[in-house]
Amino acid sequence: MARWQPDARNRLAAAALDLYEERGFEGTTVAEIAERAGLTKRTFFRHFADKREVLFSGTDELERLIVDGIAAAPATEAPLDAVVAGLAATAEVFDAERLPYARRRAAIVDANPDLRERELIKMERLSTSIAAALGERGVAEPAASLAARAGVTIFHVAFGQWVGGEEQRDFGALIERTARELRAVALA
């Protein structure tokens, strides 16, 4: 086995997903994931803190994309517009190529209460980060927290439609449409 394995992380993630589907998340061990990937447990732990993090490591990148997108929005942009721009920036990763993985991951998370809790915690953390990014733009409270939570709501609903829909749809367009729908609900 070559010592230099640039794709170790991807192989571990693919093996984990297969095993979570075959045996369930609870029924899978780190040793089994490493074995399936042809790697050691030691290598697994160099890439992931635990077997749960295989499914959640992407959320840090997600948060960064959103927060950077908010920071990059024109200073004159209203808080919720800046948040929507940040959310739409994630269309870069949530593309057609990612959809099959996202669907498999969503099914695994939905089937396990601990993973659903973990998802809630990550969304709560995202809300805090968005509110902080708005604070940096000079948005006061409670507007920053309200716009941040409205943003997480838009993300949550749009993401559910993206992974749950029959056909493949553009994630950025779903974010924009869901933002309009939320505004319509708030205006009614």
Add this chain to the structure above:
Amino acid sequence: MARWQPDARNRLAAAALDLYEERGFEGTTVAEIAERAGLTKRTFFRHFADKREVLFSGTDELERLIVDGIAAAPATEAPLDAVVAGLAATAEVFDAERLPYARRRAAIVDANPDLRERELIKMERLSTSIAAALGERGVAEPAASLAARAGVTIFHVAFGQWVGGEEQRDFGALIERTARELRAVALA
């Protein structure tokens, strides 16, 4: 000790709160709560599933008040207006008398990651129940989910101001004001 103890539940809850403050939530056992209340563990488990539920048993009543308030709103009321009416109905329990307890409870929950997770799960469940109540009123998706999540956001922010504020404020008025602020954010 009299066999008939109508206030057993309240005595257990008060003893639990005292002990969580004195020893921390983690450092307190059900046996200690029962002893402090002058009751048995058996009696504790007749009232609460575990020591965590002492802090969360009120959320079922909360959910009922909100869902009933939504159902009672005039049929012509817009979805978010019906949700706000339901949320404002909880001012019945979140009154001046309840505030000292709510503040103590919030401090205990904030200090413990497991309890904060539990709170997130209860809020997520509340969101699902509100969306279902809107569905019963004929509100379609995604408007029902969006109005429900907007409602939970309003509740969360208003509740934070109620327990976190220096003076004592009317919870119903805080709900109404936060709803106006969310609408302003959505409109901007």
